[in-house]
């Protein structure tokens with residue numbers, strides 16, 4: 292294949308280290324999308340290049356540079372954590388390369404470069420719905436516990452502001468380090484305060500440790516409810532969390548149990564192609580990110596440079612396994628339904644079962 296007949300997509304993902312499940316899920320989803328939709332689009336042969344940054348921003352930056360300068364990729368994608376997406380943003384701007392954020396979820400990321408488009412979610416987007424639900428369900432006094440970086444700070448702020456607006460109260464705000472977190476001393480403190488509920492955000496992959504220590508310290512028996520963003524009851528880990536997770540209420544944009552025909556097909560195909568691995572919200576961000584890239588390539592008939600591709604990404608509306616989604620042309624951020632879910636056992640497995648939906652939620656961080 293001649294160089295001009297190729298279309299290169301460079302995904303930078305954490306394939307090793309603490310965030311490796313994110314890389315594994317997104318790579319599997321991208322490969323599934325290609326297997327289902329072919330690797331030739333508008334006369335171009337799609338080449339997928341995957342680079343491991345171990346979620347370390349200086350590596351992300353170096354890899355983004357390499358992909359743009361040496362590989363001459365047409366699109367950058369992936370980005371497992373916020374610091375990685377922010378590190379690559381200036382390279383997208385300088386090289387006029389569209390950059391599709393498939394995982395990272397701090398509100399401000401899309402403002403770091405006009406070439407960024409997001410197919411994941413934002414923490415403000417999913418946190419406010421839980422703060423609307425809580426006070427209507429007997430939860431007035433809350434302690435927040437978040438990972439101490441961008442998405443955690445967003446979750447903490449937007450949850451607190453909305454809960455306070457609704458007449459509730461955040462009585463303590465706890466922040467735990469992102470690297471090698473020890474939740475035990477924080478949870479002991481929560482036990483002593485004895486709020487109605489503990490609200491948690493930790494990134495994908497860390498939820499099982501929170502759940503385990505929450506139960507080990509007997510916070511549930513002390514009458515403290517656990518509520519969280521869906522990052523905590525991550526479909527990648529949920530089945531291993533055990534019955535202690537039953538009843539936990541979360542808000543998020545994707546559940547493997549989402550009852551649409553498209554999602555059933557997606558989950559089945561994903562599990563079949565990956566030895567039974569259940570797709571999580573990271574997989575869906577990757578799958579939809581590939582869709583956005585493929586459709587932009589089709590719309591530009593294979594002739595577009597970075598600016599034309601970017602223009603064709605803006606405004607896309609389509610059905611995702613999570614429900615209908617929309618790439619807002621002004622903000623380049625995703626608009627989507629947010630669901631309230633409860634962990635239940637179904638056919639012998641644990642799932643986040645949706646019980647309410649808030650339609651077409653924009654990122655509240657952009658409403659200024």
Ligand code: DHB
Nearest residue numbers: 372373395396494495522
């Ligand atoms: C981010 C990472 C995650 O794993 C997650 O679940 C949410 C946000 C981030 O770094 O932006």
